[in-house]
Amino acid sequence: xxxxxxxxxxxxxxxxxxxxxxxxxxxxxxxxxxxxxxxxxxxxxxxxxxxxxxxxxxxxxxxxxxxxxxxxxxxxxxxxxxxxxxxxxxxxxxxxxxxxxxxxxxxxxxxxxxxxxxxxxxxxxxxxxxxxxxxxxxxxxxxxxxxxxxxxxxxxxxxxxxxxxxxxxxxxxxxxxxxxxxxxxxxxxxxxxxxxxxxxxxxxxxxxxxxxxxxxxxxxxxxxxxxxxxxxxxxxxxxxxxxxxxxxxxxxxxxxxxxxxxxxxxxxxxxxxxxxxxxxxxxxxxxxxxxxxxxxxxxxxxxxxxxxxxxxxxxxxxxxxxxxxxxxxxxxxxxx
Amino acid sequence: xxxxxxxxxxxxxxxxxxxxxxxxxxxxxxxxxxxxxxxxxxxxxxxxxxxxxxxxxxxxxxxxxxxxxxxxxxxxxxxxxxxxxxxxxxxxxxxxxxxxxxxxxxxxxxxxxxxxxxxxxxxxxxxxxxxxxxxxxxxxxxxxxxxxxxxxxxxxxxxxxxxxxxxxxxxxxxxxxxxxxxxxxxxxxxxxxxxxxxxxxxxxxxxxxxxxxxxxxxxxxxxxxxxxxxxxxxxxxxxxxxxxxxxxxxxxxxxxxxxxxxxxxxxxxxxxxxxxxxxxxxxxxxxxxxxxxxxxxxxxxxxxxxxxxxxxxxxxxxxxxxxxxxxx
Numbered sequence: 001x002x003x004x005x006x007x008x009x010x011x012x013x014x015x016x017x018x019x020x021x022x023x024x025x026x027x028x029x030x031x032x033x034x035x036x037x038x039x040x041x042x043x044x045x046x047x048x049x050x051x052x053x054x055x056x057x058x059x060x061x062x063x064x065x066x067x068x069x070x071x072x073x074x075x076x077x078x079x080x081x082x083x084x085x086x087x088x089x090x091x092x093x094x095x096x097x098x099x100x101x102x103x104x105x106x107x108x109x110x111x112x113x114x115x116x117x118x119x120x121x122x123x124x125x126x127x128x129x130x131x132x133x134x135x136x137x138x139x140x141x142x143x144x145x146x147x148x149x150x151x152x153x154x155x156x157x158x159x160x161x162x163x164x165x166x167x168x169x170x171x172x173x174x175x176x177x178x179x180x181x182x183x184x185x186x187x188x189x190x191x192x193x194x195x196x197x198x199x200x201x202x203x204x205x206x207x208x209x210x211x212x213x214x215x216x217x218x219x220x221x222x223x224x225x226x227x228x229x230x231x232x233x234x235x236x237x238x239x240x241x242x243x244x245x246x247x248x249x250x251x252x253x254x255x256x257x258x259x260x261x262x263x264x265x266x267x268x269x270x271x272x273x274x275x276x277x278x279x280x281x282x283x284x285x286x287x288x289x290x291x292x293x294x295x296x297x298x299x300x301x302x303x304x305x306x307x308x309x310x311x312x313x314x315x316x317x318x319x320x321x322x323x324x325x326x327x328x329x330x331x332x333x334x335x336x
Numbered sequence: 337x338x339x340x341x342x343x344x345x346x347x348x349x350x351x352x353x354x355x356x357x358x359x360x361x362x363x364x365x366x367x368x369x370x371x372x373x374x375x376x377x378x379x380x381x382x383x384x385x386x387x388x389x390x391x392x393x394x395x396x397x398x399x400x401x402x403x404x405x406x407x408x409x410x411x412x413x414x415x416x417x418x419x420x421x422x423x424x425x426x427x428x429x430x431x432x433x434x435x436x437x438x439x440x441x442x443x444x445x446x447x448x449x450x451x452x453x454x455x456x457x458x459x460x461x462x463x464x465x466x467x468x469x470x471x472x473x474x475x476x477x478x479x480x481x482x483x484x485x486x487x488x489x490x491x492x493x494x495x496x497x498x499x500x501x502x503x504x505x506x507x508x509x510x511x512x513x514x515x516x517x518x519x520x521x522x523x524x525x526x527x528x529x530x531x532x533x534x535x536x537x538x539x540x541x542x543x544x545x546x547x548x549x550x551x552x553x554x555x556x557x558x559x560x561x562x563x564x565x566x567x568x569x570x571x572x573x574x575x576x577x578x579x580x581x582x583x584x585x586x587x588x589x590x591x592x593x594x595x596x597x598x599x600x601x602x603x604x605x606x607x608x609x610x611x612x613x614x615x616x617x618x619x620x621x622x623x624x625x626x627x628x629x630x631x632x633x634x635x636x637x638x639x640x641x642x643x644x645x646x647x648x649x650x651x652x653x654x655x656x657x658x659x660x661x662x663x664x
Contacts, residue, residue, distance in 0.1 A: 074411070098444075107444030115442040124410060125443055129434050135400045136435060139407020139415075146363065146389060146413060153407070166430070169400035176395065332445035333479050335503035 004204045004218040009225035016229050019294040022285055025224040027303050028063035029282050032083040034307045039099055040260030048099050050112045055083030057254035060281035061186045062087035064227025065154055068235050074122045074140040074153040076133030079114050081126030084156055089121045092314030102321035109324045131157060131164035138170045141181040150239040154182035160191025162205045175212040180238035183246045188253040193267050209246035221251030222281045252276035337523040345515040347489035348378055351496035354525045356386050363390040365401055366418025375420055376515055398424050402431035409451040414500055422457035423466045436505040437480035451505045458549055458599055459647050460513035465635035470600035475507055476577040482506040482530055484575045487551035489519035494528030511549040533580035539569035542657050543587045545610055547598035557653035576606045585617045592623040593660040597648055602630025624660045
């Protein structure tokens with residue numbers, strides 16, 4: 001089997017570790033995390049309905065990839081999709097409104113957490129079915145190639161999804177047709193509550209790329225600068241007609257599969273959790289910035305303060321928004 | 337332009353040529369659709385005319401075929417995804433039922449999915465239990481998807497054109513036993529409106545609502561019954577979802593007796609839904625209980641003898657109408 005080194009920012013050329021890149025990645029990650037922490041609390045308090053699969057811990061993956069993509073580049077997401085939407089540029093107001101089930105939400109209250117989409121920024125939607133977004137992203141990549149544009153499509157999915165047929169069928173199709181696709185596997189070590197060692201023989205999901213003749217890379221999924229760098233390579237290849245890439249980002253989910261109750265030691269050890277948190281993505285990029293003197297603490301704090309203010313306004317907007325009218329329950333079942 | 341006799345499969349093929357000629361956003365993917373022209377030659381000539389990018393052979397990967405269509409449709413193209421046999425729905429049902437059908441609604445109306453899925457259903461070729469089913473009730477149960485079932489060459493062309501131009505996911509269920517049947521087909525492009533039933537034969541004594549290939553059997557039955565002085569109205573719903581309940585009910589209010597016949601298993605079939613809707617909307621007009629004829633509650637058998645017994649036919653329809661009329 002191929003031997004994969006885990007790519008991280010320590011070996012990156014200085015041209016990748018710039019003030020602009022750090023500020024951009026930091027802002028995306030902070031926005032992802034604060035959104036999730038607020039959503040989790042509101043959900044736990046009972047004021048917000050539905051299931052929440054929180055993205056906290058994995059922010060470097062969405063932020064690193066999205067920092068490379070354009071608005072006309074498409075993504076498909078997962079049940080754990082808030083971070084992908086936020087990092088792609090979705091607005092907090094309609095996101096919170098959707099979680100509250102209000103008409104001002106991204107899905108007019110019809111979709112909730114698992115179906116947030118914003119086609120204006122190439123967010124083709126979260127998905128409640130594990131692995132189902134992968135063939136859809138391949139379809140979006142096909143559409144880009146069919147139309148002769150240089151847009152790409154990225155699909156996010158987890159280690160668990162790499163065991164479902166949709167992944168294998170879509171990976172093969174993307175490879176044989178050399179479609180401009182990125183298959184971004186966020187390996188957080190657990191398929192819901194089942195550890196990777198229990199659900200596959202492999203250590204590196206990137207090994208599966210070889211089965212489809214597809215370049216693959218393993219990256220430190222807590223290191224946003226590294227994720228950004230490997231994404232740049234994959235996107236450059238895809239835009240140039242070089243076909244798809246499988247990116248495996250090793251990352252970690254701080255909360256449970258669903259909800260904000262925290263880590264259950266039933267299936268994860270406290271030591272494991274603390275070891276990952278010690279390498280927290282936001283802390284890591286701040287440390288890199290300080291070490292190089294690229295960004296001040298005050299500048300990072302300003303990003304956080306601005307994000308908190310945005311969240312406060314968005315929650316107020318969502319809570320003040322109207323509920324859907326049951327008379328409209330059949331709206332949008334069909335297109336006219 | 338002229339009308340001439342074409343087979344069902346040629347009529348479908350002509351629709352595909354005209355659709356691809358008239359709209360560069362239409363493309364075709366599926367197993368063996370390009371080089372071989374489809375296992376039933378539904379797609380003959382398309383690759384040579386429209387090229388490799390618009391007519392593509394796929395791996396045997398039904399989830400990826402339909403998923404590709406969903407993603408491309410969400411991006412504004414008009415994919416035609418071929419599912420060689422209707423039975424293969426089982427290996428891609430997530431993309432059909434959870435993705436294509438629901439995307440518009442659960443995304444709050446922000447996206448349309450103008451995806452067409454072509455497939456071949458029906459028994460009669462000794463293709464046995466996994467290549468012969470009529471699974472339209474699976475699909476009709478899912479809001480967000482449309483299901484059309486052409487019963488003749490004219491409809492094969494007109495429903496295909498309507499399906500591909502529709503802004504929703506539409507499944508076209510072609511019937512394998514009808515592929516070689518001939519009928520009048522205009523040369524120009526035309527649509528059969530999806531959701532509008534066709535009164536295939538006017539009558540006064542009883543209504544037979546027949547799905548897909550059963551329309552032909554109903555015609556044969558009506559001929560036989562006419563010789564006995566019984567006037568049968570035959571209605572072809574053309575699409576089982578949306579269902580043109582109004583036309584069905586209007587007919588029943590005139591004839592006061594109705595039989596629903598389909599090739600699918602009777603239990604839980606679309607006939608049960610039709611029967612329920614008729615009794616809800618026209619109960620006072622009924623002079624007899626709504627009857628259904630469908631296949632028995634078993635997988636489709638292989639033996640030609642068993643298969644012939646399995647699939648409803650004109651004789652069974654004659655028997656059903658006689659029962660409706662209280663005739664021996």
